[in-house]
Amino acid sequence: MQYIKLGTTGLDVSPIAVGAMTYGEPDRGHPVWSKGEQEARPLIRHALEAGINFFDTANLYSNGSSEEILGRALKDFADRDAVVIATKLRHPMRPGPNGRGLSRKAVMTEVEHSLRRLGTDHIDLYQIHRNDHTTPLEETLEALSDLVKSGKVRYLGASSMPAWEFAKALHLQKQHGWARFVSMQNHYNLLAREEEREMIPLCLDEGVGTLVWSPLARGRLARAWDDARSTARSETDGAYADTLYSPAEEASNRAITDTVGRVADAHGVSRAQVALAWLRGRPVVTAPLVGAGSVRQIDEAVASLDLELADDEVRALEAPYTPRHDWQGVSDEAELDAIRRRVPGMALA
Numbered sequence: 001m002q003y004i005k006l007g008t009t010g011l012d013v014s015p016i017a018v019g020a021m022t023y024g025e026p027d028r029g030h031p032v033w034s035k036g037e038q039e040a041r042p043l044i045r046h047a048l049e050a051g052i053n054f055f056d057t058a059n060l061y062s063n064g065s066s067e068e069i070l071g072r073a074l075k076d077f078a079d080r081d082a083v084v085i086a087t088k089l090r091h092p093m094r095p096g097p098n099g100r101g102l103s104r105k106a107v108m109t110e111v112e113h114s115l116r117r118l119g120t121d122h123i124d125l126y127q128i129h130r131n132d133h134t135t136p137l138e139e140t141l142e143a144l145s146d147l148v149k150s151g152k153v154r155y156l157g158a159s160s161m162p163a164w165e166f167a168k169a170l171h172l173q174k175q176h177g178w179a180r181f182v183s184m185q186n187h188y189n190l191l192a193r194e195e196e197r198e199m200i201p202l203c204l205d206e207g208v209g210t211l212v213w214s215p216l217a218r219g220r221l222a223r224a225w226d227d228a229r230s231t232a233r234s235e236t237d238g239a240y241a242d243t244l245y246s247p248a249e250e251a252s253n254r255a256i257t258d259t260v261g262r263v264a265d266a267h268g269v270s271r272a273q274v275a276l277a278w279l280r281g282r283p284v285v286t287a288p289l290v291g292a293g294s295v296r297q298i299d300e301a302v303a304s305l306d307l308e309l310a311d312d313e314v315r316a317l318e319a320p321y322t323p324r325h326d327w328q329g330v331s332d333e334a335e336l337d338a339i340r341r342r343v344p345g346m347a348l349a
Helices: 036-051 062-079 102-119 137-150 163-176 199-206 232-234 240-244 247-268 271-280 293-304 311-318 333-342
Strands: 015-021 054-056 084-089 123-128 153-159 181-187 209-213 285-290
Touching: 036 062, 036 293, 062 084, 062 102, 084 102, 084 232, 102 123, 102 137, 123 137, 123 181, 137 153, 137 163, 163 199, 181 199, 199 209, 247 271, 247 311, 271 285, 271 293, 271 311, 285 293
Parallel strands: 015 054, 015 285, 054 084, 084 123, 123 153, 153 181, 181 209, 209 285
Antiparallel strands: none
């Protein structure tokens, strides 16, 4: 395993991260597809043995059970100083006032709960799980910075939000001398390249590393378009998934997945390896978050690091992409043309 730096920090991470949303006791959250501790522990151990040192979870996942399972496994199987534990906060954790959000009270409360569940005295990367528009941004950023100063958190990260909001946060952190966001966890894959409009150029300019969620487009890039196989998660997440990949782009998505298949066949590898190899070559992508639900998925993700795509293969994979017409409500052609001019050479060029 060749480790890389997270953004412009000195933190060494594996270029594959395990997304631990997959792990959690079924009666604590996702009853259909989450894997309880007995199933999760061998997978976490296998990932460590493969050289992966980067693990991402959240307080929300299975109502804290994911943090508990991950923390116990890493304590048993790994050197704490060698692994990088990332977790997140913002979503509801309890009913009633102050049970959610990014207020100073919530930040200070949730970090203690996450530390307890993870069984550690510090979190390597503490991320806001989307923005909280009911709390002044300055309040959140100062509270997060205080956690870094206290030693309970080493680095700060953010997740999906409009680029202007992230730019504002980075500006405020610099203005006040607060600890800075060093990573952005965003939605990016061959079927969803809208982050190329503004967020990725912003991260590139600011030296922020990106951690990609849904790198395989909820499994769509791992199988042929006409493959009718479904997963327990897809059957229960259908409504949410449809908001990410609407039928309006079916022709484009089919063409892309067909190309993924041809490239995979040419190299004698899986479709997942091709999709992950494409991501590895994108600017500022530090690591995809792989929901490792099987040994095979872990091995495929690690094997993708050895796959080098030729320039003509990259062009072929990218060529069928069309703008997602529901992107942030943009549907007017003139507005789309303005975006194309503003970000030449990206997905809309």
